[in-house]
Amino acid sequence: MSELKPILLVEDNPRDLELTLAALEKCQLANDVVVARDGAEALAFLSRRDPHTGKPIGLPAVVLLDLKLPKIDGLEVLERVKSDPETRQVPIVMLTASREESDLVRSYRLGVNAFVVKPVDFQEFFQAIRDLGAFWAILNEPPVGCARRRDWTPAGG
Template sequence: MEAQQYIEVLLIEDRFEDAELAIDSLREGGLINQIKLLKDGQEALDYLFAEGSYEDVSPGLPKLIFLDLKLPKVSGMEVLKRLKTSEKHKHVPVVVLTSSKEDIDIEKAYDLGANSYIVKPVDFDNFSNAVRQVGLYWVVLNTSPNS
């Protein structure tokens, strides 16, 4: 088994453009050094629960998870449900970062334990600013039981 690795932010996003922009925004803000990108819901679950291709990896708990809802293989809602029902992961802040403005998605995400729900702004500057501000709050300012 590999040594436990520490990731500050876990980004679960299938769209390369959105992932690249989020990562650049966090790094430009000087907030984040360790970012792990996972491109679908199954990969995220495998990574977080040390299953499948990640069964030999023992990831530490991230300080923050950005989660898209519309993911291939396993939906973001299912990933959120598994995280928030897991004793190990339930206190890790999960910020839903998605294009869905649907009330049903917003309500379900909060019912499942999302800590925040952000609709991806279409505008580059607004998207970048939103990610940077959320990262600042959850990674630097927030005190959690995992700190």
Template sequence: MGNKTILLVEDNQQDELLILRALKRSNLANEIDVVRDGQQALDYLFGEGEFTGRASQELPAVVLLDIGLPRLSGLEVLARLRANPHTRFLPIVILTSSDEERDRLKSYESGANSFVRKPLDFSEFVETVARLGVYWLATNEPPQG
């Protein structure tokens, strides 16, 4: 039985609240860890810094990664994760407001598994996040059991 955690990397607290709310509606809320910037995300996944001692062998089922993040940007985080054998196959979903084609291409180029734009409309937003949660936690087969 694999890990059923979602790691949300999001610096916007309102978006965070909305995402949590959306996941809660799909009964996925207690499976979620939240970090607020890129460096924190790396520390979390590698068990370093403030996350020293965290069982870093335990990888989340999916990382929901924003692009515009403080300290390390989402794309930098993505590149670091892909460069490390430990996180090379970790499912990563870019969840962003950006509609720049370059960001999208760059994300896929850097090894993102999916690119999802945050919808403006709340209902759509809730639906999208819920679908993401269900898909990556239930439908998708993770790389390691």
């Protein structure tokens, strides 16, 4: 049996990050959760390449991606990931507070797999994250991919 792929959580808001991690932990998923706090960190994680093959090392099972991020926003991250043949099959869930129709439409045009508006209510938010984690890490059947990465840390981190 192959090793589990990690979940990449891209979130800059400390409160939302803490709640999301707590909800994922409560799901008792065996997947590692890797946190990137801005779009640049997310792209660095996704673009790490094996020096022998040039292929990405251990792509995640899913990326939970905030829309409004420092350095590189979520839509730009989405566009870059979906335009790269090596990463385009990675499922991306836009997890955002934005209810803007233009953000929703642009996300789907760029290839997002799901667009989830963060509920304001704590219990609803918690349940939404648990459901997302369970679906993408357990129920979803992705194409065969690489094993998880255990050694990644952001530059300077």
